[in-house]
Amino acid sequence: MAEAIFYLLSILAIIGALGTVTSQNVVHAALFLILSLLAVAGFYILLTNEFLALVQILIYGGAVATIILFGIMLTRSRDLMPVTFGESTRLPGFLAGVLLLGVILGAVLNTNWPRYAEQVTLVPLTAIGDALFKQWLLPFEVASVVLLVALIGAIVISRQEEGEA
Amino acid sequence: MEVAHEQVSLNHFLIISAILFSIGVFGVISRRNAVLILMSVELMLNAVAVNFVAFAVYTDGELFRGVIFAIFVITIAAAEVGLALGIILRVFRNRATADVDEVSELKW
Numbered sequence: 001m002a003e004a005i006f007y008l009l010s011i012l013a014i015i016g017a018l019g020t021v022t023s024q025n026v027v028h029a030a031l032f033l034i035l036s037l038l039a040v041a042g043f044y045i046l047l048t049n050e051f052l053a054l055v056q057i058l059i060y061g062g063a064v065a066t067i068i069l070f071g072i073m074l075t076r077s078r079d080l081m082p083v084t085f086g087e088s089t090r091l092p093g094f095l096a097g098v099l100l101l102g103v104i105l106g107a108v109l110n111t112n113w114p115r116y117a118e119q120v121t122l123v124p125l126t127a128i129g130d131a132l133f134k135q136w137l138l139p140f141e142v143a144s145v146v147l148l149v150a151l152i153g154a155i156v157i158s159r160q161e162e163g164e165a
Numbered sequence: 166m167e168v169a170h171e172q173v174s175l176n177h178f179l180i181i182s183a184i185l186f187s188i189g190v191f192g193v194i195s196r197r198n199a200v201l202i203l204m205s206v207e208l209m210l211n212a213v214a215v216n217f218v219a220f221a222v223y224t225d226g227e228l229f230r231g232v233i234f235a236i237f238v239i240t241i242a243a244a245e246v247g248l249a250l251g252i253i254l255r256v257f258r259n260r261a262t263a264d265v266d267e268v269s270e271l272k273w
Contacts, residue, residue: 003173006173006177010181013181013185014185014188017184017185017188017189017208018188020188020204020205020208021188021189021191021195021196021201021205021208026198026200026201029201029204030204033204033207033208036208037211040185040211040214040215043178043181043215043218044215046173047218047219047222049222049232052214052218052232052235052236055236055239059242059243060207060211060239060242063243064207064242064243067246067247068203068207068246068250070250071200071203071250071253071254072200074254074257075199075253075254075257075263089194089195089196092194092195093191093192093194093195093196096190096191096194097187097188097190097194098187100186100190101183101184101187104179104183104186104187105180108179109176113176113179113223113224114175114223114224123221123222123229123232127229128229128232128233128236131228131229131233132233132236139237143237143240146240146244147243147244149244150244150247151244151247153248153251154247154248154250154251155251157248157251157252157254157255158250158251158252158254158255160258
């Protein structure tokens with residue numbers, strides 16, 4: 001059962017990812033990206049981590065997708081022009097992707113991980129909160145400062161200055 | 166609480182994450198539109214987060230450090246998207262293009 005769900009989610013994630021990088025229409029690419037991100041949320045549920053799945057759907061499926069769609073809307077000069085690959089970059093990109101995939105797959109298949117955990121621990125939500133606010137408090141605070149800086153920085157960078165068209 | 170998990174192995178998750186990451190690399194290198202490059206970067210970050218969580222669940226059940234890492238990856242990705250789109254918007258306003266090849270003044 002778990003295996004069937006895993007393969008279904010994998011197919012969805014790969015279709016979404018391939019659609020994102022090959023689609024000629026930017027909006028379609030963004031929608032494919034959302035498909036892929038939601039499939040990854042399914043992986044988190046399969047990995048018994050429903051909190052991360054929720055965060056994934058909220059932040060990626062919601063916030064990031066919205067921001068990207070707004071970015072597409074605000075940067076469309078030549079309306080409905082199909083976006084293609086750069087002629088000189090298509091082959092190097094393909095080669096880099098395939099080579100990297102080969103290297104990683106070789107490493108994964110030739111290393112002796114503890115492949116089948118007899119028991120996969122279900123991480124309880126309270127334990128995540130405990131760890132986050134005790135053991136990982138400093139990184140947590142730094143992350144909130146990073147978010148604040150990014151927020152202010154994004155506003156300052158994209159703000160219309162006086163005298164600008 | 167513990168759940169039996171015999172059929173799907175750690176390798177399954179490592180392989181799917183490698184595939185997603187490689188597709189993202191292909192997108193970053195071959196695409197020329199800045200927003201599409203950003204979307205490919207999101208794919209890669211996601212693949213990395215899946216890797217973190219898979220390792221945490223299969224090999225680090227007591228401390229699940231990978232889950233915490235994945236939370237931080239998602240946080241930083243959100244910050245990065247906002248900032249990157251601000252920059253892209255700025256470039257677009259100055260140049261009327263979102264093509265990264267046309268913004269190459271700093272290229273040596």
